[in-house]
Amino acid sequence: MIIEISSSGGFGGIPAAAMHKRIDVDQQAPSLRQEICDAFEPRDLRQLAARSGNSRGADRMVYRITVTDRQDGPHVYDIREDQLPAEILDLIDQM
Amino acid sequence: MCISVCPGGTHHPIQCIVPPHMLRVIALRGDERTAEMARSLLKQNQKLRQEREDHPHPCNQGDEAPAAIAGGGNTRAGSTFTPDRRVHDGQQKAALPGKLLRGEGDSPSDNADVDLMYDAMGEVFSLYADQFDRNSLDGSGLALIATVNHRRNYNNAFWNGDQMAFGNGDGQLFRTFMDLSVIAHEMTHGVIQYSGGLVYQDQSGALNESIADVFAAITQQRQLGQAAHEADWIIGSELLGPAIKGVGLRSMKAPGTAYSDDLLGQDPQPFHMDNFLSTSDDNGGVHINSGIPNHAFYLFCMLLGGNSWEKPGQIWYRALQELNNPMASFAEWSDQTVAAAIELYGTGSPEALLLRRAWKLVGLPT
Ligand SMILES: [Zn+2]
Numbered sequence: 001m002i003i004e005i006s007s008s009g010g011f012g013g014i015p016a017a018a019m020h021k022r023i024d025v026d027q028q029a030p031s032l033r034q035e036i037c038d039a040f041e042p043r044d045l046r047q048l049a050a051r052s053g054n055s056r057g058a059d060r061m062v063y064r065i066t067v068t069d070r071q072d073g074p075h076v077y078d079i080r081e082d083q084l085p086a087e088i089l090d091l092i093d094q095m
Numbered sequence: 096m097c098i099s100v101c102p103g104g105t106h107h108p109i110q111c112i113v114p115p116h117m118l119r120v121i122a123l124r125g126d127e128r129t130a131e132m133a134r135s136l137l138k139q140n141q142k143l144r145q146e147r148e149d150h151p152h153p154c155n156q157g158d159e160a161p162a163a164i165a166g167g168g169n170t171r172a173g174s175t176f177t178p179d180r181r182v183h184d185g186q187q188k189a190a191l192p193g194k195l196l197r198g199e200g201d202s203p204s205d206n207a208d209v210d211l212m213y214d215a216m217g218e219v220f221s222l223y224a225d226q227f228d229r230n231s232l233d234g235s236g237l238a239l240i241a242t243v244n245h246r247r248n249y250n251n252a253f254w255n256g257d258q259m260a261f262g263n264g265d266g267q268l269f270r271t272f273m274d275l276s277v278i279a280h281e282m283t284h285g286v287i288q289y290s291g292g293l294v295y296q297d298q299s300g301a302l303n304e305s306i307a308d309v310f311a312a313i314t315q316q317r318q319l320g321q322a323a324h325e326a327d328w329i330i331g332s333e334l335l336g337p338a339i340k341g342v343g344l345r346s347m348k349a350p351g352t353a354y355s356d357d358l359l360g361q362d363p364q365p366f367h368m369d370n371f372l373s374t375s376d377d378n379g380g381v382h383i384n385s386g387i388p389n390h391a392f393y394l395f396c397m398l399l400g401g402n403s404w405e406k407p408g409q410i411w412y413r414a415l416q417e418l419n420n421p422m423a424s425f426a427e428w429s430d431q432t433v434a435a436a437i438e439l440y441g442t443g444s445p446e447a448l449l450l451r452r453a454w455k456l457v458g459l460p461t
């Protein structure tokens with residue numbers, strides 16, 4: 001499974017300042033692999049993406065998370081950063 | 096002010112020397128004893144204002160800022176408002192608000208970021224209290240909550256509807272987000288939210304961004320005591336990494352020229368409607384098209400002369416309070432500011448005429 005994460009928006013709104021990460025989950029240590037699989041569960045991501053419409057607040061970044069596995073190809077989720085649980089954001093920072 | 100000849104008030108000589116906004120700074124920053132003195136003077140000042148309202152006297156005419164306008168009520172006794180600041184340390188994690196390191200009235204911490212945030216929030220609070228008679232972001236004394244050290248290498252600062260959070264940058268593109276203009280910008284998002292709001296998408300979103308930049312510039316210029324023609328009109332002048340070619344993140348004086356760099360690219364902001372950018376990125380280019388109303392505010396301040404936080408600030412603040420249209424377009428906002436200028440200074444006033452000229456120069460005839 002491959003996870004790609006890119007960001008857009010934020011205070012600067014500068015595309016060049018965005019984050020781009022690509023993680024080959026199969027190459028990770030077993031403990032981290034399990035943590036990542038739990039965090040990027042497609043059903044949860046779908047729900048989080050559905051909740052990422054307009055709301056109060058400003059200057060937040062939006063993450064585009066693309067999960068690709070061998071069986072059924074890429075799934076793309078656009079999720080505003082405040083909709084992602086803090087643990088997932090910490091995991092993204094760590095990856 | 097001529098408090099000393101007004102009837103009925105307890106006169107204190109310092110009151111005539113130290114203007115209310117300085118007293119507020121002392122109340123915010125002085126040691127405990129001095130702060131206490133300043134607070135008691137501010138209280139006396141409020142009592143005097145109340146008495147003067149109850150018993151009008153010729154010497155009181157014309158020395159006040161325009162009257163407070165709708166904005167959450169409880170805004171009459173401007174000079175006695177005190178902030179409730181809470182600065183947290185995010186400890187490089189995403190959970191908010193993190194560990195409380197300095198609350199209101201606490202002595203300085205041993206953390207420079209925390210103290211910078213505490214002082215900067217006091218500066219912005221004082222702008223809204225003294226110039227616009229507004230008690231905090233909601234007009235009712237809302238606690239000012241900020242988290243510093245948010246996440247790791249985080250290239251952003253935001254307002255989440257309840258609090259602010261600031262990253263430290265990745266050290267390459269951005270070296271910090273702890274900049275008075277950024278802090279004032281984020282707090283103003285709170286003020287906008289509690290003033291009826293502007294939907295964070297397309298033109299209304301770009302207005303939300305522009306108004307946050309306008310009051311950020313006003314805060315900075317007021318702190319430095321700079322008239323419009325003396326200011327640099329840069330938002331985020333402390334932010335860019337050491338090797339980045341640029342003067343800051345946005346220029347209200349010359350949108351599109353803040354940076355030009357191999358890594359960061361070219362500042363994309365337009366300054367005229369002819370170059371309005373239609374895009375789906377960044378909530379419809381809210382940080383890009385804000386250059387147009389930003390530049391109109393700059394032009395108006397320059398045409399009028401003087402201090403941005405006085406007449407131009409009063410007009411923008413009043414327009415925000417009276418807008419009542421969360422989906423406002425640039426054209427509707429420009430009309431609203433002209434209406435505010437006419438209400439404050441009259442139909443044929445230089446303020447109204449020069450404001451219309453400024454809007455016309457960015458392609459928004461009113
Ligand atoms: Zn903003």
